[in-house]
Amino acid sequence: MAVKADQATAPRSHTMHAIEFDADLIARMSQNGPRYTSYPTADRFTDAFRAPDYASAATRLKPGGRALSLYVHIPFCQSLCYYCACNKIITTNREKAVIYLGYLKREIDMQAALFAGKGRVEQLHFGGGTPTYLSDEQMGDLLDYMRARFDFAPDTTGEYSIEIDPRTVDPERIRSLRRQGFNRLSLGVQDFDDDVQRAVNRIQPEAMTVDAITAAREAGFRSISIDLIYGLPLQNTRTMTSTLDKVVAAAPDRISVYNYAHMPQMFKSQKLIRDEDLPDAPTKLAMLGLCIERLTAAGYVYIGMDHFARPDDELARAQRDGTLHRNFQGYSTHADTDMVSCGVSAISAVDGTYAQNEKSLEAYYARIDKGELPVARGLAMNEDDFLRRDVIQQLMCDFALDTRALGERRGIDFGEYFAPELPKLETMAQDGLLDLDAQGIRVTPKGRLLIRNICMVFDKYFGKPRAIPLTRMQYSRTI
Known part of the structure; x- marks a missing residue:
């Protein structure tokens, strides 16, 4: 060497x-x-790994051992964002969510039985889709259901986060999310420019985002995160400068700046984006440089990959202390946990194994109707x-x-x-x-x-x- x-x-x-x-x-x-x-990455999972393998991993855990991290996937969205590469279902039929919640609770029952007495939940994340597609009543009921089956750490030590679409909430809903137990909030913004928003079919006025952030602070959320994307149609350094000025003024605790990956051959919605509207490679690179320059000048710390945080944020402190971790939700302060994930397409990481649920609602429902955990594929690490x-x-x-x-x-x-x-x-x-x-x-x-x-x-x-x-x-x- x-x-x-x-x-x-x-x-x-x-x-x-x-x-x-x-x-x-x-x-x-x-x-x-x-x-x-x-690691290994999800494309290395195989269908030779099934629910019994996952159950065996859970039974190997010692009672009172590592803490648990729960992930819940809510796949529904009311409208389509053209750039999106998430596992989502676009629908205005709210009955679909009612049916999904019934099956989700059945999976939660099976997961809770596997992990009974194994460890306390110290981390919870709701992702999607749009978790706030669920009504306030549905969300409260689901959280109560989970608390009755898992032992949750108190609010002062647990990290309980949810991704929200500011277009689907008002200040009262945000206050309700805090009362329901969430203490961290992530907001999708992507870009504040009107033309860019129209080009990706996500009209979200700046005031709507700022109102959500203000409400979250007033409600007592411990951390507020904003997601941005560079490389979207009609973006350039001018539009990005304006967006960054507004983001810095909003002063979130964390900022994620993602590179838009245009893969219309994989994601049909991206075919609705005109190739001629996409910025070229030098412009994308210039926008990335602008993001780094502007955010670091504003006092944000570069955590890694696409993430920035205030120096006093828990992510920045964890990195300085050497306790930072990376999992399916990105960077995390909770390193020594087993991740139990519920919902369609969700991926669990338990005792050296990965297990991914069925990706379609039909297959997910069919497995649960058989009384089985809906694991479709996975991997046991060597x-x-x-x-x-x-x-x-x-x-x-x-x-x-x-x-x-x-x-x-x-x-x-x-x-x-x-x-x-x-x-x-x-x-x-x-x-x-x-x-x-x-x-x-x-x-x-x-x-x-x-x-x-x-x-x-x-x-x-x-x-x-x-x-x-x-x-x-x-x-x-x-x-």
Whole structure:
């Protein structure tokens, strides 16, 4: 292993959040690759893994052991956003939600029986679709149902979040969500420009978003997050500058800035976006640079990937403390948990296994009608998977890897085990993405935006035939 013996891995500090935007390097190195919300990635799941395998993993958990993280997927939306790549169902027929909730409760019963006495719920996330598609009464009833079957940590220590569409709520609904137990809120914004909003069929006036944020603060939500997307039709640096000014003025605790991946061959709704309206690659790159410059100047810390947070936010503190984690919802402060996910297409991560539910309502309902957990596919990790997941997690969260400590913990010689990977790392070091030294790997400020590229070096599956055909699953660009 090539090292620089006079150089040591930098301690965690505010300087670890520095980021350097090198447009030429990014343009040269950007490629399609995983986001590493899991390792192995979801396209490696197989239908050989079924509900009994998942149940076996749950039974291996010790009573009172690791905490639990619950995820609930609500797939319904009232209207179609053309850019969306989520698993969603567009409908104004509210009866569909009534039927879905009945089946969802039946799955919750089965999951709760599996995990009875295993651990306390310290994290809950409602995603979709649009979770606030559910009425206030339906949401309250569902939460009461879950609390009767799982042991939830108190509000002061638990992290209970929900994604909302500001177009579907008013201030009273937001106050009700807080009373129902949610203490974190994520708002989809994407862009404030009127023309961009019309081009993606999501008309959401600035005042509507600001009113939702104000109501959330008044209701006592501990954290408010905004999602933005760059690369949408009719976007340019002028429109992005205006949007960023408005976002900074709204002062959310966290901001996510996602790269729009235009894949109409996979997502039919994206065919409604005109190719000629999409910004070209240099414009997209300029918008990314603008986002980084504007948000860091406003005092936000670059957490990693697409995420920014205020320095006093729990995500930023967790990164400084070395306790940051990454899961299917992105970056998280709760590292040592098993994730139990309910609803159509939801993915659980329990005791070294991944299990994904059926993706269609029909298949999801049919499995539950048989009295079965609706697991369609998954994967049981082996020792090599655990090791590589450890490496990727640390790089994604800490931008550093102590290879000596990892070797001692895993009983390996890092240089020998990862000998095939070292030449690629050395090339990246020459490009200025990382430093290799006697203690390990440190990602440079220039390399942090390309962290997915660095992690791909350790992905033994990348580039090999997939369990899920390319036509059904495709990676986005790393930048």
